[in-house]
Amino acid sequence: MKLPVSTEWLLHCAASLAQLDAGATASAAQLAAYYDLPAAYLAKQLQSLVRAGVLTATTGPRGGFRLGRPASEITLLQIVEAVDGGSSPYECREIRQQGRGALPAAQCREPCILAAKMAEAHEAWRRTLAATSLADIIATLPASTPRRTRARLTGRP
Amino acid sequence: MKLPVSTEWLLHCAASLAQLDAGATASAAQLAAYYDLPAAYLAKQLQSLVRAGVLTATTGPRGGFRLGRPASEITLLQIVEAVDGGSSPYECREIRQQGRGALPAAQCREPCILAAKMAEAHEAWRRTLAATSLADIIATLPASTPRRTRARLTGRP
Ligand code: FES
Ligand code: FES
Numbered sequence: 001m002k003l004p005v006s007t008e009w010l011l012h013c014a015a016s017l018a019q020l021d022a023g024a025t026a027s028a029a030q031l032a033a034y035y036d037l038p039a040a041y042l043a044k045q046l047q048s049l050v051r052a053g054v055l056t057a058t059t060g061p062r063g064g065f066r067l068g069r070p071a072s073e074i075t076l077l078q079i080v081e082a083v084d085g086g087s088s089p090y091e092c093r094e095i096r097q098q099g100r101g102a103l104p105a106a107q108c109r110e111p112c113i114l115a116a117k118m119a120e121a122h123e124a125w126r127r128t129l130a131a132t133s134l135a136d137i138i139a140t141l142p143a144s145t146p147r148r149t150r151a152r153l154t155g156r157p
Numbered sequence: 158m159k160l161p162v163s164t165e166w167l168l169h170c171a172a173s174l175a176q177l178d179a180g181a182t183a184s185a186a187q188l189a190a191y192y193d194l195p196a197a198y199l200a201k202q203l204q205s206l207v208r209a210g211v212l213t214a215t216t217g218p219r220g221g222f223r224l225g226r227p228a229s230e231i232t233l234l235q236i237v238e239a240v241d242g243g244s245s246p247y248e249c250r251e252i253r254q255q256g257r258g259a260l261p262a263a264q265c266r267e268p269c270i271l272a273a274k275m276a277e278a279h280e281a282w283r284r285t286l287a288a289t290s291l292a293d294i295i296a297t298l299p300a301s302t303p304r305r306t307r308a309r310l311t312g313r314p
Contacts, residue, residue, distance in 0.1 A: 101192060
């Protein structure tokens with residue numbers, strides 16, 4: 001199982017936008033230059049964060065992207081699931097109900113124990129990512145980082 | 158991110174083999190008929206469990222597959238990683254070190270906090286699956302199940 005390569009891009013872009021001053025924005029081109037990423041593809045991916053409410057897109061000459069809500073209310077899980085969708089990597093096709101060993105439907109009202117364990121593992125993964133917000137990430141950075149980020153990303157310190 | 162469809166097949170095949178009497182085996186054809194799965198593709202996938210030591214393959218007229226070690230020593234994680242490999246779904250390509258925002262290498266001796274959080278989530282997933290053995294799974298089945306499994310899988314009750 002693999003997450004899209006753009007997962008890393010969007011985690012980093014969101015973390016960078018979390019370091020801008022209130023109301024400031026950065027364009028897809030600025031974010032692409034900041035991380036040396038393909039601008040058109042990145043722009044498309046940023047839209048998935050807009051749809052998820054993680055980012056807001058503003059238009060006009062100074063338009064661009066900014067956080068759609070406070071950094072403390074944006075979790076890593078929201079970003080990852082905006083990129084990859086929220087479905088579990090494990091798909092149960094109810095093979096217990098097919099073939100020579102097929103169980104009668106009456107015995108399959110509860111989820112299969114194997115499917116239940118796989119779902120439990122996915123929930124543990126989700127819980128870990130839901131426990132960290134962008135504000136938590138920013139709090140771990142050296143104090144000088146946000147100023148540097150703003151200057152290199154937007155040209156305005 | 159998606160696990161291969163065969164993950165469900167192999168979890169179930171291993172759980173079924175865990176219900177056989179000591180020394181008994183089932184062939185790939187028997188397992189395929191039991192779950193109505195494509196026999197040739199299933200046989201190939203079963204080999205990945207053999208390579209991981211989860212199963213042992215015996216040859217000869219009564220040959221087939223059986224567990225490679227006690228059911229209590231085979232975890233769901235071992236089966237899933239035999240099918241899918243053990244690598245994390247998240248790949249960090251160190252984008253913090255590229256582009257206009259590139260951090261100097263000296264500031265990148267520690268793993269990036271975002272990569273570290275993604276690794277933590279993968280470890281939580283792995284820990285959940287490592288905490289359940291095939292013996293735990295079998296212990297949740299109704300008492301009459303193993304006899305039925307043996308009869309339908311191998312024709313010998
Ligand atoms: S029937 Fe799907 S995991 Fe058991
Ligand atoms: S550099 Fe890869 S996750 Fe931060």
